[in-house]
Amino acid sequence: MSAVNITIDGVAVGVEADTTILNAAKFVGIRIPTLCNHPSHFVKANCRVCLVDVGGKLLPSCATKVTEGMSVQTQNTSVIAARKTSLALILSHHPMDCQHCARNGACEVMDLSDEMCSYCYFCDCVQDGNCELQDLAREMNVTFGDFPWTQRTEELDESTVSIVKDPNKCILCRRCIGACSEVLGIHAWSFTSRGEHSKIVPALGVPLSESPCVQCGQCVRDCPTGALSAKQQFMNLLEPIDDKNITVVGWIDPNFLPEFATLGGYTESSLTEKNIVAGLHRLGVDVVLSGADTTCKAISQIAQELEHRLMDSSIHRPLIGFSSFAAKTYVQRNYPELAANLSATLSPQQLFGEYCKGEWATQQNLKAENIYTVSLNASLSSKAEAVGKASNGAVDLVLTPLELGRMFLRGGADLKQLKPEDFDLPAEYSKPPVMSPDHGGIMIGKISGEKRQYKVAAAQGLGQARILLEEVKAGKSPYAFIYLSACPGEGVNLAELLYPFGSMSIVGVE
Amino acid sequence: MRELRIALRNVGNIDPLCIKDYQKGGGYHALQKAKETAQEALINEVERSGRLRGRGGAGFNTGLKWRTAFTAQDAQKYVVCNADEGEPGTYKDRIIMENDPHTLLEGMTICAYAVGATQAIIYCRAEYPEAIRILKHAITQATEQGLLAPVTFTVRTGAGAYVCGEETALLESLEGNRGEPRLKPPYPTVKGLYGKPTVVNNVETFAAIPMIVEKGAKWYSAIGSVRYTGTKIFTLSGDVLNKSYFEVPSNTTLRELIYDFGGGICGGRKLKAVQVGGNSGAFLTPEHLDTAIELEAMAEIGAALGSGALFVLDETRDLVDVIAQTTRFFRNESCGKCVSCREGTRRMSELMDKIRDGHGEEQDLQTIQKLGSYMRVASFCPLGQSVPIPVFSGLKYFLPEFEKKISQKEEAIACQR
Numbered sequence: 001m002s003a004v005n006i007t008i009d010g011v012a013v014g015v016e017a018d019t020t021i022l023n024a025a026k027f028v029g030i031r032i033p034t035l036c037n038h039p040s041h042f043v044k045a046n047c048r049v050c051l052v053d054v055g056g057k058l059l060p061s062c063a064t065k066v067t068e069g070m071s072v073q074t075q076n077t078s079v080i081a082a083r084k085t086s087l088a089l090i091l092s093h094h095p096m097d098c099q100h101c102a103r104n105g106a107c108e109v110m111d112l113s114d115e116m117c118s119y120c121y122f123c124d125c126v127q128d129g130n131c132e133l134q135d136l137a138r139e140m141n142v143t144f145g146d147f148p149w150t151q152r153t154e155e156l157d158e159s160t161v162s163i164v165k166d167p168n169k170c171i172l173c174r175r176c177i178g179a180c181s182e183v184l185g186i187h188a189w190s191f192t193s194r195g196e197h198s199k200i201v202p203a204l205g206v207p208l209s210e211s212p213c214v215q216c217g218q219c220v221r222d223c224p225t226g227a228l229s230a231k232q233q234f235m236n237l238l239e240p241i242d243d244k245n246i247t248v249v250g251w252i253d254p255n256f257l258p259e260f261a262t263l264g265g266y267t268e269s270s271l272t273e274k275n276i277v278a279g280l281h282r283l284g285v286d287v288v289l290s291g292a293d294t295t296c297k298a299i300s301q302i303a304q305e306l307e308h309r310l311m312d313s314s315i316h317r318p319l320i321g322f323s324s325f326a327a328k329t330y331v332q333r334n335y336p337e338l339a340a341n342l343s344a345t346l347s348p349q350q351l352f353g354e355y356c357k358g359e360w361a362t363q364q365n366l367k368a369e370n371i372y373t374v375s376l377n378a379s380l381s382s383k384a385e386a387v388g389k390a391s392n393g394a395v396d397l398v399l400t401p402l403e404l405g406r407m408f409l410r411g412g413a414d415l416k417q418l419k420p421e422d423f424d425l426p427a428e429y430s431k432p433p434v435m436s437p438d439h440g441g442i443m444i445g446k447i448s449g450e451k452r453q454y455k456v457a458a459a460q461g462l463g464q465a466r467i468l469l470e471e472v473k474a475g476k477s478p479y480a481f482i483y484l485s486a487c488p489g490e491g492v493n494l495a496e497l498l499y500p501f502g503s504m505s506i507v508g509v510e
Numbered sequence: 511m512r513e514l515r516i517a518l519r520n521v522g523n524i525d526p527l528c529i530k531d532y533q534k535g536g537g538y539h540a541l542q543k544a545k546e547t548a549q550e551a552l553i554n555e556v557e558r559s560g561r562l563r564g565r566g567g568a569g570f571n572t573g574l575k576w577r578t579a580f581t582a583q584d585a586q587k588y589v590v591c592n593a594d595e596g597e598p599g600t601y602k603d604r605i606i607m608e609n610d611p612h613t614l615l616e617g618m619t620i621c622a623y624a625v626g627a628t629q630a631i632i633y634c635r636a637e638y639p640e641a642i643r644i645l646k647h648a649i650t651q652a653t654e655q656g657l658l659a660p661v662t663f664t665v666r667t668g669a670g671a672y673v674c675g676e677e678t679a680l681l682e683s684l685e686g687n688r689g690e691p692r693l694k695p696p697y698p699t700v701k702g703l704y705g706k707p708t709v710v711n712n713v714e715t716f717a718a719i720p721m722i723v724e725k726g727a728k729w730y731s732a733i734g735s736v737r738y739t740g741t742k743i744f745t746l747s748g749d750v751l752n753k754s755y756f757e758v759p760s761n762t763t764l765r766e767l768i769y770d771f772g773g774g775i776c777g778g779r780k781l782k783a784v785q786v787g788g789n790s791g792a793f794l795t796p797e798h799l800d801t802a803i804e805l806e807a808m809a810e811i812g813a814a815l816g817s818g819a820l821f822v823l824d825e826t827r828d829l830v831d832v833i834a835q836t837t838r839f840f841r842n843e844s845c846g847k848c849v850s851c852r853e854g855t856r857r858m859s860e861l862m863d864k865i866r867d868g869h870g871e872e873q874d875l876q877t878i879q880k881l882g883s884y885m886r887v888a889s890f891c892p893l894g895q896s897v898p899i900p901v902f903s904g905l906k907y908f909l910p911e912f913e914k915k916i917s918q919k920e921e922a923i924a925c926q927r
Binding site: 043045046047048049051057058063065078081082085086089090092093146147148171172191193194195196197198 | 671673688693695841842843844845846847848849850852853854855856857860873876877880881884887888889890
């Protein structure tokens with residue numbers, strides 16, 4: 001690629017042709033604010049926040065490619081004024097419940113004092129503190145400006161177990177569509193109506209529960225505001241905590257920590273699972289178990305399944321394993337003919353629930369109904385898994401990192417002050433080594449069986465999963481084992497999973 | 511004053527359903543002549559025709575557009591006719607398609623030959639069922655005679671969105687997607703329909719092609735003004751006597767159009783304002799009447815030629831109300847893609863309604879200025895960028911009318927006290 005020379009705010013920089021102004025600016029350490037932009041999606045250029053001045057013309061930096069000799073200004077009065085107006089226009093049509101002072105007087109629990117207000121679990125936006133729109137509004141000191149603030153009273157979509165869609169908070173940036181259609185190929189979200197009546201709705205306007213959505217949660221992760229959020233269920237935990245007859249058992253999924261740390265603004269080294277254990281104890285959770293244990297159990301069970309299949313050629317191949325309930329739902333719904341290929345091993349979360357209410361309850365002399373199991377899980381579909389028929393009530397509640405963060409905040413558990421505490425049961429296993437953090441693409445590996453080598457594959461995201469599944473459907477799959485993640489970077493990876501086989505080697509990413 | 515009919519030359523003279531009528535008057539001869547010319551030479555000729563500029567509104571150089579598509583290396587290229595004539599008060603394309611469909615087909619076939627396209631599509635608004643019927647009939651006739659080969663013609667209909675008149679939104683619609691503008695660049699001539707090089711021209715532009723090829727660039731470039739040669743079709747509506755269409759040389763003035771061709775204002779009343787170029791055009795005053803109706807002359811007085819619609823308002827009209835309705839139109843027609851247009855048209859329309867209804871305040875005028883200036887520069891496509899044009903012209907030339915509405919409110923408040 002040939003280099004293109006441009007200046008950004010007077011700084012000369014040579015970048016590859018085809019680079020956007022936004023990325024070129026990043027390269028020289030200049031941050032341009034964005035809202036609809038997402039690095040893994042198509043360019044939308046609809047929020048008009050990343051506008052920059054190119055020779056007196058305002059252009060969206062996310063969509064404009066550099067050209068030789070281009071001179072870009074990312075900060076001048078016209079740029080700032082335009083950005084502020086874009087934000088003001090959005091905010092004038094957006095709920096203001098993230099601004100705590102704004103809810104004073106509007107609160108339905110009228111007897112709450114200002115001081116009590118901060119302990120209130122009810123009336124603020126779920127994304128408060130994690131909202132990109134809020135961040136930008138604060139950064140640029142913008143409210144709805146010259147425009148009258150308009151209240152929106154559209155109905156929420158709470159038809160699924162794990163995802164809540166609040167159309168009133170939607171800024172129509174289409175990142176959810178980018179996530180669902182482009183990254184995952186599910187096409188659950190679409191854009192309908194026009195102008196001010198434009199809406200993001202599940203295809204054909206059905207409730208989300210009737211759409212192709214598998215509740216993987218990628219759209220929730222990519223939504224910049226509170227328009228798409230995980231269903232907030234942490235209120236359910238307060239009662240069992242207060243009930244002295246109930247033993248509350250918490251369980252931390254291995255993937256919970258990274259997302260929790262990111263949301264809370266912790267550096268990875270400053271936070272361990274032990275800090276979370278301390279916080280949970282502080283909230284009143286009686287026992288906290290490590291997810292690494294159950295994950296290893298699950299891994300060895302899958303390995304056994306696989307060994308069994310490799311020895312008996314009459315059983316369907318390949319074996320199909322999942323990193324999440326969403327991936328499993330996807331296959332069950334779209335490839336019913338592959339039912340015999342699916343792994344029968346329970347997910348780590350469900351193994352934990354069954355263990356708690358079975359083996360562990362007996363050991364402890366507790367009745368299963370007096371045990372309340374809480375799974376802390378970053379995977380949104382685990383909420384759906386917990387209430388599913390197959391779950392049989394083994395897991396009572398699933399909390400996302402955001403929910404727990406809010407509980408800690410409101411429950412006075414300051415992880416920075418609390419001393420780390422150990423898990424209540426010593427871990428029997430240690431987490432297997434992670435071999436490849438590579439996300440995206442289908443990972444191909446080989447394992448050695450009794451006589452020969454077998455090919456295995458892992459798909460990062462349902463878009464790639466489809467490729468592998470179509471091969472299986474056509475009877476052309478060269479693999480002995482397929483492992484599917486719903487979203488890129490979710491769950492354990494192939495290397496971890498095949499750890500018991502020892503001789504696993506990664507041969508490439510397709 | 512007399513009309514000079516080039517694009518409309520056959521209107522009223524031939525039976526649109528009879529191809530022989532068209533051929534009798536020399537129809538399809540230009541196509542034959544074009545095919546005997548080398549592609550590049552043909553494009554040169556179109557370019558030399560005083561630089562024929564697109565008659566859709568933007569006024570882009572047609573020859574240059576063709577040249578880019580010609581230069582693009584691709585086995586498959588498309589020629590698309592923009593017949594999504596959605597601009598209020600504009601009906602020139604309908605007149606051409608209903609009265610002389612073959613001139614459009616001939617113009618498009620010449621273009622297809624010039625750029626090396628084999629597929630031609632006419633994207634016509636669904637509200638023109640008669641035009642669609644006649645076009646389809648004409649395509650069948652011409653195909654039977656083998657006149658259009660090797661080009662295949664299709665007529666496709668829109669679903670009623672104004673924004674699909676914007677060429678990239680039109681292409682999206684043709685592909686079966688939501689009618690929304692695309693990012694430019696790449697331009698359609700490089701990456702258009704289904705990602706292939708595509709020429710998108712207006713009906714009137716194509717209709718002028720056969721005559722340019724027939725009579726030559728020299729002939730055409732001698733007509734009208736130097737900067738915008740040739741003729742332009744105007745459709746007159748509003749308080750003008752002859753609510754009709756006229757094809758005139760581009761050095762004709764607004765005064766000639768309204769008073770000579772249009773027969774003046776109804777009921778002998780005085781002219782208050784004229785909106786040029788459709789809903790997104792500026793409102794001009796009687797002082798501007800001696801301006802020629804060519805692209806640059808209009809731009810010089812802050813107006814745009816646009817689609818060639820003239821909306822005439824007499825002295826009794828409430829301009830604030832008219833502008834409020836204009837703004838409402840855009841509010842309804844914004845596609846909803848970008849914040850600037852989606853939220854901006856809504857706010858602009860609310861502000862105009864507020865002033866029209868006598869609830870306006872002094873600061874509303876400042877907000878309109880601020881919002882309008884923002885929409886001009888920040889909107890994704892020309893739809894959002896044009897919304898402030900009529901509003902700003904209203905504020906510039908008819909400010910007292912706005913102020914009167916606003917003071918009415920202040921008086922009302924004073925009375926209450």
